[in-house]
Amino acid sequence: MANMAVSRIKREFKEVMRSEEIVQCSIKIELVNDSWTELRGEIAGPPDTPYEGGKFVLEIKVPETYPFNPPKVRFITRIWHPNISSVTGAICLDILKDNWAAAMTLRTVLLSLQALLAAAEPDDPQDAVVAYQFKDKYDLFLLTAKHWTNAYAGGPHTFPDCDSKIQRLKDMGIDEHEARAVLSKENWNLEKATEGLFS
C-alpha cells in the first residue's frame, strides 16, 4: 500500500483515538488487519432519532490512492434508512463519492454518517422502498427503523407486534431476516407479505 495512505491512516487513527467523541463513546474505530487497509468503525445512533441507543458497525476499506480517493464505507449492521441499502448496507452520501475532499478524515466521515442518520435525504435515496415509506408513511418508517435498531443494533424499543408477525412467517419456514425485510417493505401487512413471499 502506498506509503502516504498508511502514514495518513496511522495519524488519523490516533486522531480518532484522542477525539472527544471516543470519550463519549459516540464513535469508535479499530483495525481489522495488519496492513491498515481495512478498518472497522462504530457509530452510536444520534439522540432523538429512531436509531438512538443503537450501535452501528461500519466496514471501512482504505484504497491505495487514499486520501486522493475516498474510503469505501458500508454498514455491516443492518439499518432501515432511506440513504442506506437495507440489503447490502451501501451508503449514498456525496462525500463518499464525488464530493470527497482530501482534507476529510476517518473521524469526519464517521461524524458525517452520524449526521446522515439524524438527517435523512429521501429525495436522493439509496433504498427506494425505505425512502417511499419515509415520505408516505412516516409513522411506520419510525416504527420500522426503531424495530431494526432494536433487532440489529441493540436499541431499546421492542415491538411485540412486529416480533409476532415475524414469528408467524418464521413458522412458515421463512428466514428471520427475510421475514423482517419483507414485512418492513409491506408496511407490516402480514397478508401482503405472505402473498409476496409465496406467490
Next chain:
Amino acid sequence: MQRVQAEHKSARVHQHPHTHAHSHSLQHPEEKEHNSNETTTTSTSNARVAASSSATPTVGAASGGVSGAPTPPKSLALNRNHHYAPGSDTSGDQEEELLDSRYECAICIDWLNEPVLTSCGHRFCRSCLTAWMQKNNQCCPMDNKRLSAEHDIFPDNYTRREIEQLKRDCPNSSLGCSVVASPIELHRHLPSCPYRRQQEPQEEKCPFAKIKCDFVGRPETNQLEEHLKADMPHHMQLMLQAFQQTAIATWQPHKPSTSGSAVENGHGQQQQLPPPPQYANGVDEQIVQTMYQRIVVLEQRTREQETRLENLQMQLRLARQQAPVDPRYSNGTIVWRIEHFGALVARLRANANNLEYSHQCYTSPHGYKFCARLNIQPRKPHVLSLHVHLMQSENDYHLDWPFKGRIKLCMVHPADVTLSQHDTIMTKPEILAFHQPREAISTRGFGFLEYANISNIIQLGFCADDRLLIKIEINIV
C-alpha cells in the same frame, strides 16, 4: 454533553442548503470542524467551553514561543487535540511528534513540505496538492472552490521560512544524536540518523510470545490489554504445553527397552543422571519422568476404553434396531403388525394349508410360550380365522398344566381406538389346546374360526396403508 454535541451537529447539517443538485448537504465536515474549534465552542454548550478553556493556556504558550510571529487570525485554527509546546516533544519518536495545525497539510496530515497557498487561503504541501489536482476535480480539498493550477496556487515561502526556523532536537537525542534542525530537515535526517533505533516499536508483542503466543497489537490501541484479559485460558494452555515440552525435551530415557511397569514403579531409574540444569525451578526430573510415563499409559488406557465403549454402544444400537423386544420379556403380549395385508389374504385364500404365524411371546421370563396364527378356511373365504397356540419351551417341565389364564384379542383401529375390536377368552382345562404341547407348536390352537370378515376389516378402515395390527395379551389367572 453528548446530547448537546449531537444536536449541535445535526443543526449544522440543516444549515447547509443543497449545493449540489444530486447530493446531500453534508459536505466539508473538516471545514466545519476547523471553524467549530474557534467559533462554536464559545456559542454552544457551557460544557464545551469549559473543556476547551483548559487547552487554551497551552496553545497560548505555543504561539508565544514561535518567535512572536504575527499569524493571520483566520487561519489560527487551534490544535484540535494536540497540545503543542516548542521543544518539549523531542523525547518521543517521530510518530509521537505533535504538530501545530497552522503548519499541517490537511492532505498528508504532516508538516507542510514546500508549502503552497491557494487563492481560497488554504495551505498544502506542493506534492500533495499536485497529486490531488491531478487525480480529482480542479478544486480545493478544504472548501471545494475551483482552483486553476496556473492562477490560484502560490508558493508560500513565508510559512516555509517559519517552519524552517523551528529548530528541534532529533528524536534520537536521548540516544546521543546531536542534530538540531527544522521538522522538514529532521524528516529527511531520520532515516539516515546514525542513532536511529534498529526497529521502531511499531508492534506490541504479547508477554507470552516466548511460549508461542503470536498475538501482536498496535501500541496506540488497548488491544494488548484486551488480549491479556480475554485470552487467559489460551495462555494457560500454552504454559501447560511449554511445560510438557520442557519435560519431554529434558527427558532422557535411561533404558528405551524398559517395560512400562518397571518405569512406573520408579525402578530402572536408579542410575539416572543428575537432573539437568534446566530444572532450575526445583522440579525433580524423576517425578516428571515417571508422571510422563504414567500419563502415556493412562492415555493409552483411556483410548482403549473409549473404543470399547464405542463398540458397545454400536452393538446396543444395532440390537435395538433388529429385535424390538426379547420375547421372554414381552409379558405375554404380542403386538402383531401385519404388513401387506392384501397380499397375505390372497396367499391364505390360495391354499388352505398356508398359515401365518406371529412372533413368539412368553407370559413371563419363565412362563408359557405362545404364538398366534392366521388362516382362511376354504369354505369361508371371506372370513379370517385367528388362533393362539402354545409352544414348547425350556420352561415346560416346571409349569402347571393345563395352562389356566385369560387371552385378550384386540384388532386395533389405527385412527379411532373406540372402533377397535376386543375379544376375551378364558381357558378351560378340558380344552386340549391348553395342555402341554407335544410339538414345537401345538397342533391345536384356540381362538375364533370366524374372527373377522375381511371386507369389513377393509371397509371399516382397520387396514390403513395395507397394514393390520393385532394385539394379543395372555395372562395367567
